[in-house]
Amino acid sequence: MSTALHLHEDRLFPSDATTRDIARRLYREVAALPIVSPHGHTDPSWFATNAPFANATELLLVPDHYVFRMLYSQGVSLDELGIPRADGSRANVDPRAAWRVFARHFHLFRGTPSSMWLNHVFYEVFGLRQRLDESTADTYYNRITEALQTAQFTPRALFERFNIEVIATTESPLESLEHHQSIVDSGWKGRVITAYRPDPVVDPEHEQFPSALQRFGEITGENVYTWDGYLRAHRQRREFFKRMGATSTDHGHPSAATANLPPDEARKLFDTVVRGGATPAQAELFRAQILTEMAAMSLDDGLVMQIHPGCFRNHNAGLFDRYGRDKGADIPLRTEYVHALKPLLDRFGNDPRLNVILFTLDESTYSRELAPLAGHYPTLFLGPAWWFHDAPEGMWRFREQTLASGGFYNTIGFNDDTRAFLSIPARHDVARRIDCAFLGKLVAEHRMDEDEAVDVAIDLAYRLPKKAYRL
Amino acid sequence: MSTALHLHEDRLFPSDATTRDIARRLYREVAALPIVSPHGHTDPSWFATNAPFANATELLLVPDHYVFRMLYSQGVSLDELGIPRADGSRANVDPRAAWRVFARHFHLFRGTPSSMWLNHVFYEVFGLRQRLDESTADTYYNRITEALQTAQFTPRALFERFNIEVIATTESPLESLEHHQSIVDSGWKGRVITAYRPDPVVDPEHEQFPSALQRFGEITGENVYTWDGYLRAHRQRREFFKRMGATSTDHGHPSAATANLPPDEARKLFDTVVRGGATPAQAELFRAQILTEMAAMSLDDGLVMQIHPGCFRNHNAGLFDRYGRDKGADIPLRTEYVHALKPLLDRFGNDPRLNVILFTLDESTYSRELAPLAGHYPTLFLGPAWWFHDAPEGMWRFREQTLASGGFYNTIGFNDDTRAFLSIPARHDVARRIDCAFLGKLVAEHRMDEDEAVDVAIDLAYRLPKKAYRL
Amino acid sequence: MSTALHLHEDRLFPSDATTRDIARRLYREVAALPIVSPHGHTDPSWFATNAPFANATELLLVPDHYVFRMLYSQGVSLDELGIPRADGSRANVDPRAAWRVFARHFHLFRGTPSSMWLNHVFYEVFGLRQRLDESTADTYYNRITEALQTAQFTPRALFERFNIEVIATTESPLESLEHHQSIVDSGWKGRVITAYRPDPVVDPEHEQFPSALQRFGEITGENVYTWDGYLRAHRQRREFFKRMGATSTDHGHPSAATANLPPDEARKLFDTVVRGGATPAQAELFRAQILTEMAAMSLDDGLVMQIHPGCFRNHNAGLFDRYGRDKGADIPLRTEYVHALKPLLDRFGNDPRLNVILFTLDESTYSRELAPLAGHYPTLFLGPAWWFHDAPEGMWRFREQTLASGGFYNTIGFNDDTRAFLSIPARHDVARRIDCAFLGKLVAEHRMDEDEAVDVAIDLAYRLPKKAYRL
Known part of the structure; x- marks a missing residue:
C-alpha cells in the first residue's frame, strides 16, 4: 500500500477557524521573506566546490543523526545504514x-x-507525491538520486x-577557512559566513586538546603555552574569522559556568x-574563565x-568507541544559569557593546531563569528552542514560557x-508557522491587535536575527 | 439538591469540532480493544477465591490512597474513614x-x-444516574453494596x-504466589500473572530488610549471606515467577542510580x-548495583x-507511625537519569535482548532526559505518565514532551x-481518549494522515504494551 | 500612526466558540465580586493621607520594576527614566x-x-481610547496627570x-504601623490591614540585620540578643500586627529550608x-529554624x-551598587520543597490550627512537589502563580499542573x-478570566458540569482567599 x-497549506495552524484565519494572514506576511540562518553546520565545501550530492542516502540519511538515532533506538544497526566508523572504515x-x-x-x-522536515523536502524539493514506505522506497531513491545529478540541485x-540571504557555518580556530575564501573569490553572490567555535582549544577535556593547542600555536605564531600568548592567539584568529564574515562566536560547554x-x-x-x-573541576573552571575572556x-x-x-x-560509550562523535548519543543535562552566569554578568552584564545569546536544552529554565535574566540584562538575549526542542x-x-518575562524582543x-x-527551508517554515499560530x-484572545502581530511576526522571521547577530 | x-460520549475530546470529529473516529477504533494491564497492584486473592467484595466503603474508599489523601488534606481524619492503623486496629x-x-x-x-474514574465506575459499573453528594450518599452506599453481593459483581x-486480556500483579520474592497457582489450577480462563518486585530484599534501608533476607534464604535454600548465594537466590525466584507467568521485574528505588x-x-x-x-551512600550504591545485576x-x-x-x-512521619505505609504521603522527588543510568547502559545499553522501561515522577525529565535517552538506546523505552501524572x-x-525525541514507538x-x-476500565478509557485527542x-493540524493516526492509536492501546512486556 | x-469583553477566553460561551457565562458570575487582596505591597500612607498621586510617570513607571526592567533590558538607562539611586539622588x-x-x-x-495590565488601566481608569506610542505619549501624560489631581482619583x-473589600500591605516588625492606625482613626471604611514580614530581623545575611536587630530590641523592650528574648520580641510584634489587622506572616527566603x-x-x-x-550555611540554617519557630x-x-x-x-551587582534593591534584577532559582519542608512538617504538618501557604518561582515543582504535598498535608495550601508566573x-x-494532585480546594x-x-483590578480580572477559561x-470537555464550575469559580475568586487567610 502506498x-x-x-x-497542507494550513499545516501547524490551530484547528479553530478564527485562530487559523488569523495565523494564515500573519503567515502570508512572512512566508516569502528571505532566510537568515545565523547558526548552523552546513559544510562550506558544498558551496565552494558546488559538486553534486552523491545520492539520497548520502545526502539525507548518513549525515543526519536526528534520523539514524531513531532507527538505532528501534534496533537498526548503524552498519546496516552505512554510517562511517571511527576508524574511517x-x-x-x-x-x-x-x-x-x-x-x-519511516513510520517511527x-x-x-x-x-515534517523530510516530507517537506520530499514534496517541495523533489516533487514526490506518495508517502515514503517500503513500497515506494525505490521510487524515492531513484527520483532523488537522479535529481541530484542535475544542475538545479x-x-x-x-x-x-x-x-537564503545569509548562512553561517561553524568552524574551529584551526580551520583555514579556505572554502569561505574560495566562495568569495568565485564571485558567486551567496553569502556564506563562518562562526568562531573554539571548543577544541578551550576544553581541556576534549580528546584533541593537546594536539589542537599545538596547531593553534603553529597557525598563529604565538606561544600558546603562555596565558598571554594563548589569549593573543584567540584575538588573532577571531580577527581572521571576522574578516571571513564571522559576526559571532559559539561556545558548546557542558554547563553555563562562567x-x-x-x-x-x-x-x-x-x-x-x-x-x-587539570582535574575535572579545574577543567570546568578553565572553560568558565574562557567564557569571560571571550566576552x-x-x-x-x-x-556576538x-x-x-x-x-x-x-x-x-560502546558506540563512541566504534563510530566516534556525533552519532545521536548526545543527551541534555539539567542546567543552571543564575549562579553560573553571574561572574561574567558582574563584569560585563551592563555593557551595551556585548550581545550574549543564551541557549538551553533544559526547558525548565525558560520561565524560571532565562526569561527573567534576558528580561533584565541589556547584554542577554534568548536563542530559540534548540535541538531536542525545535519541534512544534x-x-x-x-514562546509560552519566555513571553511573560522576556517578551518577544x-x-x-x-x-x-x-x-x-535541504531541510533548511522546511525548518524555517515550521518556525514561522508556529510563531504565526x-x-x-494572542490576537484571537484579544491580547494584541492584528497589525501588532504582523509586526512581531516579521521581526521574529527576519529583523531580529539580523539585529541580534549584527548581520 | 442532587x-x-x-x-458524555465525547468526554476528554477537544471542543473544536474538527479535532473532536477526528478524535471520535480514532476512538471508535480502539474503544472496544481488550485491556492489557501489564503493571498494577490488584490482589490476586480476589481472582483466586472470587469472594464478593464487602461493601462500597471497603471496595472504593479504604484501599484507595488517591482518594483518602485528598480528604485528609482538607482535615478529614483517617480514623473517621476507618482506615486501618499500623498496629492492625x-x-x-x-x-x-x-x-x-x-x-x-466529593466536591473536593x-x-x-x-x-473521573469514580464517576465512570458509578455510572458504568453500578448504573447510578445522580451525582454523589450528601443527599445521595445512602442511595449510593446501598446500590453499590447490594450489587456487590450478586454474581455479576x-x-x-x-x-x-x-x-481484560491479561493483568499483572506485583509480588515480592518472598511471596508463595499461591493465588496465582490456584487461579491456574481452577481452570478459569482469566490471565492473571505476577511481576518480580524485589524491594524488601534489595533495599538495605527497607525496615524489613533483615527479616526479608532471612526468609529469602529459607525459601530458596541458598546462603543469601554470600554475594553469590544471594544472586543465585534471585535467579531462582525469577525463574519461579516466570513459571507463574511473570514477564517483567519492577524496581521502585528512591533514585535512578545504577x-x-x-x-x-x-x-x-x-x-x-x-x-x-551500610551508610545511606552505601545503601544507595547497593541498590544501584542491584539494578545492573537485575539487567x-x-x-x-x-x-523485562x-x-x-x-x-x-x-x-x-506522624502518619507513618500511626497508620504505616501507603497512606497517601508519598511525594515525588527531582530525579536525574543521564548520569544515573550510564553505568548500566555502558554495560548493556546496546544489547537487544534487554528491554528496560523507564518511569518518572519528575516531568521536567520527559523532554530533557528520557525522550532523548529512549530515542537513542535500543534497550530503553518510556513507561506512560505515572501516578501523580496520569490525569488527562x-x-x-x-505526549507533548516525549514525541519530538522519542516518537510514539x-x-x-x-x-x-x-x-x-473497578477503576481499571475507566483508566484505560481515559488513556485511550487522551491519545486519540x-x-x-496532529491530524487536524496536518502533521499526520488519519490512517496513520488510526494505526498509532491501536499500537498505543494494544500492540505496544504486548510487545514491550513480551506478553 | 496611532x-x-x-x-475586548472576551479577552483571554479561548477562541473556540463552545468553550468561550461557557467561559463567558462563568465570568459573568464572578466579574463583579469584591476584590480580596490578601497579599500585596501598596503603600499604606496613600490611604492614610489620601494625597493625590503626582503624575503619570511617578505613579505608573517609576515604582514598577516589572515595567522598567523590560526597558532596561533593551538598553534604556534607569537614569533616563528618573529612577532614584541608592544614595537618594x-x-x-x-x-x-x-x-x-x-x-x-511600549511595543516591547x-x-x-x-x-495587559497597563492597557486595562489606560482604558478603564483613564478612559484612553488610542494605543500608547510615541505619537500619543503627551496625550497620555496630560490626561493621566490631570485626572490624578481630581477628587475621583x-x-x-x-x-x-x-x-476592594480588604487589602493587605506588608511591613517589617520595625514599622510603627502609624498609617494603618491613622486609617482606622480616620473613620474611613476601607479595610487596609498589614502582614508580618520579618526578613530584616531573621536573615543574618540581610545588609541591615545588625541595625534591624538593635531597633527590634528598642521597639520591644526585649533583650533580643538572647534567644528567648528574641523569640519573645517576635511574639510581641506579631500580637501588635494582629491588633492592626494582620492575619498572616510572610517569609521571603532564598530557599524553602526549614x-x-x-x-x-x-x-x-x-x-x-x-x-x-555566621557562615552562609549557618545563616541558611538559622532562617530554616526561624520558619519552624514562626509556625x-x-x-x-x-x-497564617x-x-x-x-x-x-x-x-x-553594578545596578545594586548604584540604585539599590528592587530594581528588576531579582531572578528565580531552582527550589526544592520535599526535603526542605520536612522538619517543619514533622513537627506541625498534621496540626489543623496551622495554615501554611506555599509559593514558588520554580514551576517544575507544581506537579512534582507542591500539589502532592498540598494534596496530602492538612496544613499546606498552594498560593497562586507568582511574580514571574502571573501571566495568563x-x-x-x-492550574494544569496542580489540579490532578491538589484539586482546586x-x-x-x-x-x-x-x-x-491602579493595576489591582486589572490583575484580579485577568486571574478571574483565566480561571473561567x-x-x-473542563466543562466543554465534559469533565465537570457547569453548575459545579460556577461554584468553583466563585470559590477561587472570593471564598477561598477569605478562608485561607482567615479574613
Whole structure:
C-alpha cells in the first residue's frame, strides 16, 4: 500500500477557524521573506566546490543523526545504514539497501519534526507525491538520486532556490577557512559566513586538546603555552574569522559556568591546564574563565557570543568507541544559569557593546531563569528552542514560557542549527508557522491587535536575527 | 439538591469540532480493544477465591490512597474513614458513616482524575444516574453494596465484563504466589500473572530488610549471606515467577542510580550491607548495583525490567507511625537519569535482548532526559505518565514532551498501576481518549494522515504494551 | 500612526466558540465580586493621607520594576527614566520626557502581562481610547496627570471604585504601623490591614540585620540578643500586627529550608548569628529554624504563614551598587520543597490550627512537589502563580499542573502581590478570566458540569482567599 503525500497549506495552524484565519494572514506576511540562518553546520565545501550530492542516502540519511538515532533506538544497526566508523572504515552497504531500511522504518517518525522536515523536502524539493514506505522506497531513491545529478540541485542552485540571504557555518580556530575564501573569490553572490567555535582549544577535556593547542600555536605564531600568548592567539584568529564574515562566536560547554578570576589565578590555572594536569573541576573552571575572556574580546571586536550549554556528549560509550562523535548519543543535562552566569554578568552584564545569546536544552529554565535574566540584562538575549526542542511543541513551549518575562524582543528569531542543508527551508517554515499560530492565538484572545502581530511576526522571521547577530 | 450524573460520549475530546470529529473516529477504533494491564497492584486473592467484595466503603474508599489523601488534606481524619492503623486496629466506624463523609467531601475532587474514574465506575459499573453528594450518599452506599453481593459483581465476573486480556500483579520474592497457582489450577480462563518486585530484599534501608533476607534464604535454600548465594537466590525466584507467568521485574528505588562495580567491590559492599552497617551512600550504591545485576539476569531469562524511581515514601512521619505505609504521603522527588543510568547502559545499553522501561515522577525529565535517552538506546523505552501524572493533563504533557525525541514507538502504551480494580476500565478509557485527542490534534493540524493516526492509536492501546512486556 | 485601544469583553477566553460561551457565562458570575487582596505591597500612607498621586510617570513607571526592567533590558538607562539611586539622588529628568521614552518603547511589552495590565488601566481608569506610542505619549501624560489631581482619583476614591473589600500591605516588625492606625482613626471604611514580614530581623545575611536587630530590641523592650528574648520580641510584634489587622506572616527566603533543632542547638546557633559570625550555611540554617519557630507561634496566635522562597535578590551587582534593591534584577532559582519542608512538617504538618501557604518561582515543582504535598498535608495550601508566573500562560500552567494532585480546594485563589495600585483590578480580572477559561475547558470537555464550575469559580475568586487567610 502506498498513499498520497500531502503538504497542507494550513499545516501547524490551530484547528479553530478564527485562530487559523488569523495565523494564515500573519503567515502570508512572512512566508516569502528571505532566510537568515545565523547558526548552523552546513559544510562550506558544498558551496565552494558546488559538486553534486552523491545520492539520497548520502545526502539525507548518513549525515543526519536526528534520523539514524531513531532507527538505532528501534534496533537498526548503524552498519546496516552505512554510517562511517571511527576508524574511517564503513560496512559494505549498498546505499539503496540502506535507503530501503530507512523507508521500512519511516513510520517511527510519525509526529516527529524529522518526519515534517523530510516530507517537506520530499514534496517541495523533489516533487514526490506518495508517502515514503517500503513500497515506494525505490521510487524515492531513484527520483532523488537522479535529481541530484542535475544542475538545479547543485548546492549553489539550491541555496538560491531556498532564498537564503545569509548562512553561517561553524568552524574551529584551526580551520583555514579556505572554502569561505574560495566562495568569495568565485564571485558567486551567496553569502556564506563562518562562526568562531573554539571548543577544541578551550576544553581541556576534549580528546584533541593537546594536539589542537599545538596547531593553534603553529597557525598563529604565538606561544600558546603562555596565558598571554594563548589569549593573543584567540584575538588573532577571531580577527581572521571576522574578516571571513564571522559576526559571532559559539561556545558548546557542558554547563553555563562562567568565572572571573584575578589575572594571576587565571594564569596559574592555565599553566596547570597546559601541563595536562587539570582535574575535572579545574577543567570546568578553565572553560568558565574562557567564557569571560571571550566576552572581553567581544567588547573589542564586536563578535556576538553564543552560549550553547548543557549536553552530555557521546553518552553511549560502546558506540563512541566504534563510530566516534556525533552519532545521536548526545543527551541534555539539567542546567543552571543564575549562579553560573553571574561572574561574567558582574563584569560585563551592563555593557551595551556585548550581545550574549543564551541557549538551553533544559526547558525548565525558560520561565524560571532565562526569561527573567534576558528580561533584565541589556547584554542577554534568548536563542530559540534548540535541538531536542525545535519541534512544534517545543517552539510553542519556548514562546509560552519566555513571553511573560522576556517578551518577544529579548528573543532573536530562529536558528536552524542544522547540517541537513535541504531541510533548511522546511525548518524555517515550521518556525514561522508556529510563531504565526502563537501570535494568532494572542490576537484571537484579544491580547494584541492584528497589525501588532504582523509586526512581531516579521521581526521574529527576519529583523531580529539580523539585529541580534549584527548581520 | 442532587443533580444528574453524566458520562458524555465525547468526554476528554477537544471542543473544536474538527479535532473532536477526528478524535471520535480514532476512538471508535480502539474503544472496544481488550485491556492489557501489564503493571498494577490488584490482589490476586480476589481472582483466586472470587469472594464478593464487602461493601462500597471497603471496595472504593479504604484501599484507595488517591482518594483518602485528598480528604485528609482538607482535615478529614483517617480514623473517621476507618482506615486501618499500623498496629492492625481500626477505629470503630460504620462503613456507611465513612461513606457519608466521603460523599459530603466529593466536591473536593472536581476536575481531578479520581472524580473521573469514580464517576465512570458509578455510572458504568453500578448504573447510578445522580451525582454523589450528601443527599445521595445512602442511595449510593446501598446500590453499590447490594450489587456487590450478586454474581455479576464477583471479581471474576467483573474481570470478564471488563474485557481484560491479561493483568499483572506485583509480588515480592518472598511471596508463595499461591493465588496465582490456584487461579491456574481452577481452570478459569482469566490471565492473571505476577511481576518480580524485589524491594524488601534489595533495599538495605527497607525496615524489613533483615527479616526479608532471612526468609529469602529459607525459601530458596541458598546462603543469601554470600554475594553469590544471594544472586543465585534471585535467579531462582525469577525463574519461579516466570513459571507463574511473570514477564517483567519492577524496581521502585528512591533514585535512578545504577552502578557497575568490579565483582570484588560488589562482594565487599554486599558484606557490609548484610552486616547491617551500610551508610545511606552505601545503601544507595547497593541498590544501584542491584539494578545492573537485575539487567544481567534479564539478558538470560528475558524478563523485562521496569524502573520506577523518584519517590520519597511515607513522608509524613506522624502518619507513618500511626497508620504505616501507603497512606497517601508519598511525594515525588527531582530525579536525574543521564548520569544515573550510564553505568548500566555502558554495560548493556546496546544489547537487544534487554528491554528496560523507564518511569518518572519528575516531568521536567520527559523532554530533557528520557525522550532523548529512549530515542537513542535500543534497550530503553518510556513507561506512560505515572501516578501523580496520569490525569488527562499529565498524559497530554507526556505526549507533548516525549514525541519530538522519542516518537510514539519508544513508548509502551498505558499502565493503570492501580489497586482500584473497578477503576481499571475507566483508566484505560481515559488513556485511550487522551491519545486519540492528541492524535486528533496532529491530524487536524496536518502533521499526520488519519490512517496513520488510526494505526498509532491501536499500537498505543494494544500492540505496544504486548510487545514491550513480551506478553 | 496611532490606532484604537481595545479592551475586548472576551479577552483571554479561548477562541473556540463552545468553550468561550461557557467561559463567558462563568465570568459573568464572578466579574463583579469584591476584590480580596490578601497579599500585596501598596503603600499604606496613600490611604492614610489620601494625597493625590503626582503624575503619570511617578505613579505608573517609576515604582514598577516589572515595567522598567523590560526597558532596561533593551538598553534604556534607569537614569533616563528618573529612577532614584541608592544614595537618594536622582537624574534630573523631566517626568514627561521619561514618559515619552516609555511610550516609544511600549511595543516591547506586546503579549506580556504588563501590557495587559497597563492597557486595562489606560482604558478603564483613564478612559484612553488610542494605543500608547510615541505619537500619543503627551496625550497620555496630560490626561493621566490631570485626572490624578481630581477628587475621583485620590487613593481612597480609587479604592472604593475598585470595590476592594480588604487589602493587605506588608511591613517589617520595625514599622510603627502609624498609617494603618491613622486609617482606622480616620473613620474611613476601607479595610487596609498589614502582614508580618520579618526578613530584616531573621536573615543574618540581610545588609541591615545588625541595625534591624538593635531597633527590634528598642521597639520591644526585649533583650533580643538572647534567644528567648528574641523569640519573645517576635511574639510581641506579631500580637501588635494582629491588633492592626494582620492575619498572616510572610517569609521571603532564598530557599524553602526549614529546621527543627533541639533548643540548645537553636540557642547556640542564635548566639553565633548575633555575634555576626555566621557562615552562609549557618545563616541558611538559622532562617530554616526561624520558619519552624514562626509556625510554632502561628499555632498560638493563628496567623497564617506564607512562604515565598526561591529568589536570587539583586542579581545585578553594578545596578545594586548604584540604585539599590528592587530594581528588576531579582531572578528565580531552582527550589526544592520535599526535603526542605520536612522538619517543619514533622513537627506541625498534621496540626489543623496551622495554615501554611506555599509559593514558588520554580514551576517544575507544581506537579512534582507542591500539589502532592498540598494534596496530602492538612496544613499546606498552594498560593497562586507568582511574580514571574502571573501571566495568563503562567496561571494556566499553575492550574494544569496542580489540579490532578491538589484539586482546586488546596489552592487559595489569587494574590495580586503588587505595589502598582491602579493595576489591582486589572490583575484580579485577568486571574478571574483565566480561571473561567480553564473551567470552561473542563466543562466543554465534559469533565465537570457547569453548575459545579460556577461554584468553583466563585470559590477561587472570593471564598477561598477569605478562608485561607482567615479574613
